[in-house]
Amino acid sequence: MTDLLYSEEEEALRAAVRDLLTDHCAPADVIVRTESDAPHDVRLWKTLADGMGLAGLLVPEELGGQGATHREAAVVLEELGRAVAPVPYLTSAVVATEALLECGAGDLLAELASGTTIGVLAVGLHTAPGAGFPVVRLEGGALHGELTAIADATVADVLLVPADDGGLYAVPASATTITAQVSLDLTRPVAHVALEGVRGAHRLGDAEPAVRRALHAAAGLLASEQLGVADWALTETVRYLKERKQFNRPVGGFQALKHRLAQLWLEVVSLRAAARAAADALATGEDTDITVVVAQAYAAPVAVRVTEEALQLHGGIGMTWEHPVHLYLKRAKADSIAYGTAGTHREALAGLTGLQAP
Amino acid sequence: MTNAEELICRTRELLKEHPPAGTARLDFLRARFDAGLAWVHYPEGLGGLDAPRSLQAVVDAELEAAGAPDNDPRRIGIGLGMAAPTILRYGTREQRQRYLRPLWTGEEVWCQLFSEPGAGSDLAALGTRAVREDGSSSGTGGAGGGGDWVVNGQKVWTSSAHLARWAILITRTDPDVPKHQGITYFICDMTDPGVEVRPLRQITGEAEFNEVFLTGVRIPDSRRLGAIGDGWRVAQTTLMNERVSIGGMRLPREGGMIGPVARTWRERPGLRTHDLHQRLLKLWVEAEVSRFTAERLRQQLAAGQPGYEGSGMKLAFARLNQEISGLEVELRGEEGLLYDDWTMRRPELVDFTGRDAGYRYLRSKGNSIEGGTSEVLLNIVAERVLGLPPEPRTDKDVAWKDLAR
Numbered sequence: 001m002t003d004l005l006y007s008e009e010e011e012a013l014r015a016a017v018r019d020l021l022t023d024h025c026a027p028a029d030v031i032v033r034t035e036s037d038a039p040h041d042v043r044l045w046k047t048l049a050d051g052m053g054l055a056g057l058l059v060p061e062e063l064g065g066q067g068a069t070h071r072e073a074a075v076v077l078e079e080l081g082r083a084v085a086p087v088p089y090l091t092s093a094v095v096a097t098e099a100l101l102e103c104g105a106g107d108l109l110a111e112l113a114s115g116t117t118i119g120v121l122a123v124g125l126h127t128a129p130g131a132g133f134p135v136v137r138l139e140g141g142a143l144h145g146e147l148t149a150i151a152d153a154t155v156a157d158v159l160l161v162p163a164d165d166g167g168l169y170a171v172p173a174s175a176t177t178i179t180a181q182v183s184l185d186l187t188r189p190v191a192h193v194a195l196e197g198v199r200g201a202h203r204l205g206d207a208e209p210a211v212r213r214a215l216h217a218a219a220g221l222l223a224s225e226q227l228g229v230a231d232w233a234l235t236e237t238v239r240y241l242k243e244r245k246q247f248n249r250p251v252g253g254f255q256a257l258k259h260r261l262a263q264l265w266l267e268v269v270s271l272r273a274a275a276r277a278a279a280d281a282l283a284t285g286e287d288t289d290i291t292v293v294v295a296q297a298y299a300a301p302v303a304v305r306v307t308e309e310a311l312q313l314h315g316g317i318g319m320t321w322e323h324p325v326h327l328y329l330k331r332a333k334a335d336s337i338a339y340g341t342a343g344t345h346r347e348a349l350a351g352l353t354g355l356q357a358p
Numbered sequence: 359m360t361n362a363e364e365l366i367c368r369t370r371e372l373l374k375e376h377p378p379a380g381t382a383r384l385d386f387l388r389a390r391f392d393a394g395l396a397w398v399h400y401p402e403g404l405g406g407l408d409a410p411r412s413l414q415a416v417v418d419a420e421l422e423a424a425g426a427p428d429n430d431p432r433r434i435g436i437g438l439g440m441a442a443p444t445i446l447r448y449g450t451r452e453q454r455q456r457y458l459r460p461l462w463t464g465e466e467v468w469c470q471l472f473s474e475p476g477a478g479s480d481l482a483a484l485g486t487r488a489v490r491e492d493g494s495s496s497g498t499g500g501a502g503g504g505g506d507w508v509v510n511g512q513k514v515w516t517s518s519a520h521l522a523r524w525a526i527l528i529t530r531t532d533p534d535v536p537k538h539q540g541i542t543y544f545i546c547d548m549t550d551p552g553v554e555v556r557p558l559r560q561i562t563g564e565a566e567f568n569e570v571f572l573t574g575v576r577i578p579d580s581r582r583l584g585a586i587g588d589g590w591r592v593a594q595t596t597l598m599n600e601r602v603s604i605g606g607m608r609l610p611r612e613g614g615m616i617g618p619v620a621r622t623w624r625e626r627p628g629l630r631t632h633d634l635h636q637r638l639l640k641l642w643v644e645a646e647v648s649r650f651t652a653e654r655l656r657q658q659l660a661a662g663q664p665g666y667e668g669s670g671m672k673l674a675f676a677r678l679n680q681e682i683s684g685l686e687v688e689l690r691g692e693e694g695l696l697y698d699d700w701t702m703r704r705p706e707l708v709d710f711t712g713r714d715a716g717y718r719y720l721r722s723k724g725n726s727i728e729g730g731t732s733e734v735l736l737n738i739v740a741e742r743v744l745g746l747p748p749e750p751r752t753d754k755d756v757a758w759k760d761l762a763r
Contacts, residue, residue, distance in 0.1 A: 238744050273654040273667075
């Protein structure tokens with residue numbers, strides 16, 4: 001059976017990442033950053049990538065990575081979710097990396113693994129693993145087209161662009177026009193990408209299997225990020241309700257609220273099991289399809305509900321810009337669309353389990 | 359300490375000396391108990407070998423492969439899950455020797471005389487009185503002199519009472535102290551005069567539960583478990599084990615209530631609607647996640663980590679069972695208007711899969727009530743796991759006899 005616990009090494013990794021984020025990614029700073037022209041924290045990214053080697057967790061050692069598995073990457077994502085850290089870990093170190101692994105693109109993989117290059121798959125963040133995706137035109141050796149909802153594109157050095165010849169191309173970001181879109185999720189903004197006759201782009205391999213593999217891993221590991229988001233929201237809400245007094249007693253002592261919090265706790269505990277199962281399934285390659293869609297169908301509604309409840313239970317302060325709960329709600333809601341909605345994953349499940357629609 | 363290899367050796371020895379094919383079921387079970395292979399984490403001489411609990415699986419797998427009989431744990435679940443751990447922890451040497459072996463082999467079935475008509479969720483409010491024959495029952499602490507205890511009162515929701523040889527019983531022995539302090543825990547002989555078991559028919563039509571009337575029942579002091587007045591603390595052991603044992607079964611995918619409804623869906627396309635499809639898929643996902651959560655809890659326990667998830671598993675199962683079985687009745691459409699059998703029966707165990715969807719729907723309504731209501735469990739999670747302030751207690755320092763009833 002699947003190993004659903006955290007190993008000692010994984011706990012050590014968690015502690016290291018959490019320490020770093022505690023020191024360098026305070027919620028107040030994240031809020032300030034979202035209001036600037038540069039919502040991403042590139043310095044934090046460098047520390048995670050250079051200092052801790054996290055960008056290369058999924059890359060084999062012979063290609064310059066850490067040769068770890070999805071289990072470790074999942075732990076990192078939990079912590080990044082808990083801090084709503086504005087870094088391109090999921091997009092570069094997971095999604096683009098998986099696409100490059102499928103293409104066997106060694107040189108570029110090594111660059112991504114070292115963190116010197118940020119890579120982004122130029123497929124809309126909302127795209128489900130099995131869904132179709134827009135491609136750009138290849139005409140006379142040049143790439144033309146427009147792509148939207150590309151997460152973290154504004155900090156990308158290289159874009160992995162699917163074209164209508166079925167290929168996946170590595171395009172330097174400098175050869176494209178990238179325009180930030182006003183995004184619901186302030187900490188993982190999406191962008192519009194225009195290619196106006198980009199020549200000399202390197203063909204990495206076939207787009208279809210690369211994109212499919214990348215989005216499949218993304219959907220599975222996103223559950224761990226959602227776990228981190230939900231876990232933060234629950235922990236903070238419990239802490240707040242122990243302190244906040246109304247009617248001369250802590251608000252958290254009222255049974256109507258206690259029952260809501262206990263129910264949320266149960267959902268977070270279940271989400272942890274689902275997310276661990278998905279990470280382990282991706283790492284071992286066993287029973288991956290069902291486990292990933294189950295995790296993603298379960299995770300999104302839970303993360304949204306816990307952050308929504310956190311907002312409500314924080315009362316007036318929950319609706320303010322200065323309190324970070326809105327960052328988590330925005331991330332949770334955007335994550336519920338990222339790599340396919342819960343409904344899309346349930347439909348996929350119907351096919352996998354023989355529970356066909358009418 | 360015993361390791362897996364030693365256990366396999368011992369198990370094979372047992373199988374060699376008592377080949378399952380040529381040994382009567384009860385003889386085999388007794389021999390297994392005496393070999394320390396019944397519950398390996400129990401002490402030597404009491405059916406165990408002081409081995410890690412996780413190694414039981416090794417023994418079970420060997421025995422299963424050899425086609426050995428089991429002790430029908432579902433039928434004797436109350437004894438195994440609740441009475442045994444309590445007797446092990448609080449019982450005297452004589453009590454452990456007397457009760458544990460026939461309990462484990464299933465020769466003697468146990469029931470639990472805890473709940474009363476006026477003491478369900480507020481169990482410590484119980485009013486069944488036990489009075490020492492010489493009248494010296496008040497006060498807490500040591501055994502003291504005196505004769506038998508005489509018990510009067512009524513218990514309710516007692517599963518298996520009609521089959522049971524023994525009961526774990528909590529009683530009020532001191533009404534002059536606050537409710538938690540005046541309780542004493544006994545082992546009650548269900549064959550004694552004064553014990554009357556009446557079936558309690560449920561919404562399913564069958565009488566799986568009972569009411570038990572105790573009228574002048576004499577219990578010798580040697581059947582007291584723990585100190586006089588310490589019954590609440592002893593009962594905590596029972597209740598904690600009750601919740602741990604619920605949800606302890608390892609199920610394959612679609613192994614729970616979702617199984618029958620998924621099969622019906624696949625086999626009968628004519629019943630499908632879009633609304634039911636959405637709900638089915640959502641519940642399928644939740645059932646699968648619940649399975650992972652239970653598995654994670656088991657892995658935590660096996661690794662010696664505290665598994666708070668246990669407090670939540672029963673909550674999750676109760677809600678899931680109710681939603682899934684409710685969906686199944688609707689899915690069956692016209693058939694959902696029917697019910698397999700309203701005959702009043704007294705079953706030995708709850709048989710969810712042997713009955714139809716209507717039965718599952720009605721019986722699962724009990725899942726959020728029995729073994730601690732969902733509301734009580736939510737309080738437990740909120741207070742003990744999340745550390746939220748406890749409910750205000752107005753009855754904490756009031757003598758039991760002065761409480762409003």
